[in-house]
Amino acid sequence: MLHELTSKLKNLGASFIKTVDISKLTPKENMGYNNAILIGIVLSPRYIYKLSKENTLDYSEFSEKEHRADILADWTEEFIVSKGYKASSQSERNLLQHDLFESEIKTTPLPHKKVAVLAGVGWIGKNNLLVTNEYGSALCMCSVLTDAPLPIEKSEMVMPKCGDCTICKDICPAKVIHGTTWEVGIDRDLIVDVYNCVTCLKCLSHCAWTQKYMNENLYGKINENK
Structure with missing residues (x-):
């Protein structure tokens, strides 16, 4: 089933699909499901260039791919249910419909990026x-919780590789990034003040790892075309 699902999601625009065991999380987080599927869609290097080098605030591709990831998660839920298993898409629509977005603290019981960290995709x-x-931070994600017996990719948790870099903190116009290195169990508010973030995407596009992705995939292609 996973091979069929992965193939169809790739055809529908997913850049990568990961499976992860969430059975050891709290009942509030996993909602009684054993597994999660993470669906990622990568932002184009040219879009990152536009945000970071041309200094253009443009939400078009980011919004489109965020929405697309949600659509793929909803589709995945329907696909799994059609196979006789239970599933719950963590799309924005589903989270709001089931009162799973905690507006007071601006989070959900199981954020997509926590699923991604558990899957070894990257770090916070x-x-x-x-x-x-x-890809650095140049990606949009959504996740689906399920009881389907999916093969789980074994992977180690990736610890932060930011080192002494403070580019995101230095470039933040709202000064909401504190420059704190993430560790397991850390309070999110020690890392960022989400309540005053203006969503300018600068910390996403200027991240050194995002710039590395942009340079390798944009300039490399330009040089190949010469």
């Missing part, structure tokens, strides 16, 4: 975003 950066070796 000083910008409080998921950061990966391959």
Whole structure:
């Protein structure tokens, strides 16, 4: 089933699909499900260039791919249910419909990036975003919880690789990033003040790992075309 699901999700625009065991999380977090599926869609290097080098505030691709990830999660829920198993999409629509977004603290019981960390996809950066070796923070994600007996990819948790870098903190116009290195169990508010974030995407696009992804995939292609 996973092979069929992965193939269809890739055809529908997913960049990567990961499975993770969430059975050891609290009942509030896993809602009684044993497994989670993480669906990721990568932002284009040209879009990152537009945000970081041209200094253009443009939500178009980010919003479109965030919405697309939600659509793929909802589709995945329907696909799994059609196979006779239970599933719950963590799309924005589903979370709001089931009162799973805690507006007072601006979070959900099981954020997508926690699923991503458990899956070994990346780490939580000083910008409080998921950061990966391959794409930096240039990605949008959604997740699906399920009782389907999926094969789980064994992977180690990736600890932060931000080091002494404070680019996200220094460039934040709202000064909401504290420059704190993430560790297991840390209070999110010690990393970022989400209540005063203006969602300018600067910490996403200027992250050194995001810039590495942009440079390798944008300039490399430009040079190949010469």
